[in-house]
Amino acid sequence: MILLKKPITNIENLIPQKSPFVMVDSLIGFSSTHVVSTFKILESNIFFENQTLSEAGLIENMAQTVALHTGYDYFTKGLPAPTGYIGAIKEVQISVLPQLDEIINTEAHILQEFMGITLVEITVSNAKKEKVASSVMKTVITS
Template sequence: MSDSNSIFDKDFVENLIPQKFPFVMVDKLLMFSENEITAGFTVPENNIFVKDGIFQEAGLIEHMAQSVALYTGYEYFLKQEPAPTGYIGAIKTIEILQLPKLGEEIETTVTILHEFMGVTLVDIVVKLNDKEIARSQMKTVLAN
């Protein structure tokens, strides 16, 4: 999936989220619109959540949350304002069907369902080679 607003510069993408190396789990912004973002991540060898060549569940969940953070960070970048820090407020549902391997690229689409007073409810779908491998519904909360 590529779009005219795709961003493949890892350093630029990292500057849009509050996390820093070695805790960065997004490296591409593939698509952005008013209520949706698609983020990408190629699982690197030096990732703290890789065990025996497999990206672990905790890393996949963190990748989902950082995909939401990337949405917020890019939204604020477009407004030329500093992005606030956010937190996972709740994970309503999560289903992990498959874990990606070292070197594989996942694409995660976050759909904003509702935003109100710093609380955002999102649907998240993670794909590997166009096959859904995980999904979640989360609430994120912006820090005051």
């Protein structure tokens, strides 16, 4: 994986999601088979409840990290980010819910990619590099 010299924080055109549904803040690492994003948990987040990011918010963060990989790959080729959806989620494990103002790092490893279907293994960790959550997800590009 290649860590970017400077994080990309202007990601609006790299993912199909729009505010207030954006669950990634920046792209910090990228290769053809790997991506790393960051996300700060704010009280204004639509998935913020009981002083934490909810399980749904964590899963959406994982999916948007995969979308960020695809969107940045398309961007480097001069193409607009495609739209897609989660095709399947399995093996979800959530150890702890991220707290207010915590920054999480989400890493996705592309296991397989074929005809717009991507199988990824995703791990979310906190600033102490402790595992927060993980899953195996299949995403599908629709456009």
